Amino acid sequence: MGGHCLWDGTLSPNDFIASADDLTKKWMAINPNLPQWTWIPCQRMDVSCNTQAEGYLALENMYQLSASEVNAPTDDENYSAEEAPFDNATLIQSYNDDMHIYDFHIVYSFSYQVPVLYFRGYRCDGHPLHLCDIEKDLPPYSSKIRNESKWTFMTQEEHPYLCCPWYTLHPCGTSDWMKLLLGGDLPSKNPDMLHYLSAWLSVVGQTVGLRIPLELHDKSI
């Protein structure tokens, strides 16, 4: 990426680490009472490819009220209104069941040279959420995209470090919109990569219902 070249919207592994650190600090300053982003180092025992540190950024135990609770009466399949319309105990149980907990991981993709969001959700009792449960938590426009492009927007994939299925957002368009987001006003100059992850998360977080405070994108912090 020479100075004369147009920036292509990608991020180097070292910039990813620096930017992750920046995001972590900003998040802590803005959201001291929420769960915090943590860098999880992953040194593969025998096969570490590079001298640079490997790992990912994790935000775990984020509570989210499901959309059904906010917008409409509960239609949880286990406690449908027809089954027990007047049982207060059941309704309270149902309320608890609607509290969903999400874990978010940001992993660097060496293929796309951009960050990729992996996430999973579960109920308070630890029971994992299926895609149909998660969909209820998504903002309406994400559900719409998901219906239109089932296989190319959000799918279950193997987590690159944990080797088990997590949900992920496909990264093939990330560099294009990051170019617009960060490089828009000064196309001939490389933007400050420290702000890459905060800017990226301000867009990606919204698609999965992770509310990002506006200040996160404020460069002065």
Add this chain to the structure above:
Amino acid sequence: MELCSKEAVKYVWEGAIPLQIHLHESEVTTLPPPPPILVLGSRIGYLPLLVPLIKPHFSSTLPPGTDTVWFDYKGLPLKWYIPTGVLFDLLCAEPERPWNLTVHFRGHPGDVLTPCEGEDSVKWSYINSLKEAAYIINGNCKNVMNMSQADQLELWQSLVKGNMDGYLRISSRLKLGPLGEDCIVRSASSSAQPRQAIGEPDFTGSGRPCRIPVRLYVRNISEDLDDLEDAVPIDNWDRISYINRPVEIHKEEGHLSFKCAMKTLLPKIFFEEPLVDDHEFLREGETVGADSSYGDSETIGGSWNAQAEEIPFAGQPQVQLLKKSKIKMIRIQGIELDMDIPFFWVVNNLKNPEYFLHICVFIGTSTDQSTFR
């Protein structure tokens, strides 16, 4: 050596593994139990594509319920999105023929295995891989995204049916190869005469390194094994390190052997030494700790725990080890390659149809306890 050998590609496409598939005993509801079924699994194919052949053989004995088909080998649930040939190369250190697999139609282990919703899941997993490869090679996936629905379907159908010519006809329009030693994608017509080829103007002179899509699977086996047949079967994917990272080649490097490419992928293991059989490479000062910073053990920190357990005294934080790692074998498409073979030949001819080169590496690792400090 020619850059691209149609003969070699044909061998890859015709490669198949004889499979003997048993129904898991928990799903047998009739007596006598159904005999196993023998099928040929294409190396470049995927296990779920065999279900239409297998299902009729077992359908009369299945318990009631809906199907979520998955396979296991000696108890290890098989990842359906890894090509069958790669699974075989990786899990059967000593090739077993026929390869005995178990099929399950019930009880999908969702915590370790992404569910497969039939052929559509496989098709989209393949197309997403193809997109990823296109991005690695060209810096964008426009050519794959802009493919017509008809071409996309025909490309997929050719792969499912093993129709190489049909596949090559459509895939050549994606302009993803063959790659020349100057790191320029050749147009298909000029591939026979690489020296005179004219590259695609899109990515000449951009100064960026050439990137090659590689999926690397590294399996640890005991150092002391002389016979791969004695390798302990894998019961957990944690024992395999999967590295999805392109090989980057700078133009000035020019001629590049397979060995050099492997060095860039696994620098710690190859070190600066030549790869010689029975030559041991020492790594000193490897820091190992059963450090809790690897994350909450409840949140699937399994891989770290499992690795830590392999090391004596792992409970002591920050133990300094002297570890010996040795490459035991490298396999691509079932072949152990000469390490001096040009890397571009390997890429152009032994890649899978989604343009990824799948490399299986067996490493012997031993820990010398006397070196603990």
